[in-house]
Amino acid sequence: MNILEVNGLVKHFPEVKAVDGVSFSIPAGSCFGLLGPNGAGKTTTIEVIEGIQKRTSGDILYKGARRGPSFRQEVGIQLQNTELPQFLTVRETLNFYRNLYDRRADLSWLIEICRLEEIMDRDNWKISGGQKQRLLLAIALANDPDLVFLDEPTTGLDPQARRHLWEIVRQIRIQGKTVVLTTHYMEEAQILCETIAIMDHGKIITMGEPEDLLAQYARGSTVVLRGLARDDALSGLQCSWDRLEDRVEIRTENVNECLRELIRNDVDLTAMTIRSQNLEDLFLMLTGHSLRG
Numbered sequence: 601m602n603i604l605e606v607n608g609l610v611k612h613f614p615e616v617k618a619v620d621g622v623s624f625s626i627p628a629g630s631c632f633g634l635l636g637p638n639g640a641g642k643t644t645t646i647e648v649i650e651g652i653q654k655r656t657s658g659d660i661l662y663k664g665a666r667r668g669p670s671f672r673q674e675v676g677i678q679l680q681n682t683e684l685p686q687f688l689t690v691r692e693t694l695n696f697y698r699n700l701y702d703r704r705a706d707l708s709w710l711i712e713i714c715r716l717e718e719i720m721d722r723d724n725w726k727i728s729g730g731q732k733q734r735l736l737l738a739i740a741l742a743n744d745p746d747l748v749f750l751d752e753p754t755t756g757l758d759p760q761a762r763r764h765l766w767e768i769v770r771q772i773r774i775q776g777k778t779v780v781l782t783t784h785y786m787e788e789a790q791i792l793c794e795t796i797a798i799m800d801h802g803k804i805i806t807m808g809e810p811e812d813l814l815a816q817y818a819r820g821s822t823v824v825l826r827g828l829a830r831d832d833a834l835s836g837l838q839c840s841w842d843r844l845e846d847r848v849e850i851r852t853e854n855v856n857e858c859l860r861e862l863i864r865n866d867v868d869l870t871a872m873t874i875r876s877q878n879l880e881d882l883f884l885m886l887t888g889h890s891l892r893g
């Protein structure tokens with residue numbers, strides 16, 4: 601069963617078509633990832649679904665029907681930016697949010713899963729960025745939701761805290777909940793999501809299982825050259841390449857042949873690296889620009 605179905609969703613602001621005809625469906629119990637660069641329309645898409653913003657047009661079905669009063673009770677939301685009441689403790693904050701709902705998550709489960717034991721009696725203004733993310737996640741889970749929206753839950757976290765958050769998401773999944781998340785990190789989407797949709801300029805440019813997308817679009821290798829000043833050294837190259845801020849990336853299905861060509865063109869290979877293609881390359885290939893920066 602699909603817990604969520606979105607059809608032809610449009611949200612236009614006076615100057616921007618933030619969401620421009622987006623459709624997808626999400627099976628209950630799965631994790632769905634929306635990926636895209638700044639301004640792609642990820643937050644607007646999920647805020648329209650959440651009911652925080654009004655849509656311009658399109659259909660949204662929750663558990664097969666239009667969103668009714670039960671939707672608010674059964675959905676958990678972690679916004680991209682949230683301010684917490686500064687002088688409440690973590691415990692008071694959590695209780696406040698739990699008390700807004702008829703259905704409540706078990707407090708000790710929330711504390712354990714989001715690892716809040718040590719900070720329960722600390723004021724919100726004293727907690728670190730990573731701790732705040734965990735508290736925000738606990739708030740999103742306060743009503744024991746069936747469907748959880750996480751808008752960039754790991755942005756700004758250090759690598760260890762990010763891994764920790766991934767573990768929490770896995771634990772939520774074990775409870776049978778459905779997760780919708782947005783991220784700039786392809787790696788994160790690949791690890792957490794069954795399905796990812798890659799957005800750019802308000803549209804989904806491709807969607808599918810990470811492994812399928814890779815098999816379909818990104819079978820080869822990427823040769824990365826730093827410090828290459830002249831593009832003409834790459835003229836006549838059989839493979840496609842892009843110049844990014846500090847490097848040139850060449851995509852090839854035949855590394856040997858590519859290297860032979862570079863050597864023929866007298867390109868300095870001292871600072872070269874080669875890696876297999878990942879979803880970041882896929883994004884670059886589909887949009888002509890990189891996911892970040």
Ligand SMILES: Nc1ncnc2c1ncn2[C@@H]1O[C@H](COP(=O)(O)OP(=O)(O)OP(=O)(O)O)[C@@H](O)[C@H]1O
Pocket residue numbers: 613614616617618636637638639640641642643644645680
């Ligand atoms: N309330 C608003 N009024 C006008 N334009 C808006 C509004 N909210 C968002 N936009 C514009 O809509 C576009 C999509 O914004 P959105 O926040 O959905 O992107 P995003 O993919 O979440 O980006 P980020 O990765 O930076 O969070 C942007 O061009 C943004 O400036």
Ligand SMILES: [Mg+2]
Pocket residue numbers: 642643644680751
């Ligand atoms: Mg956003």
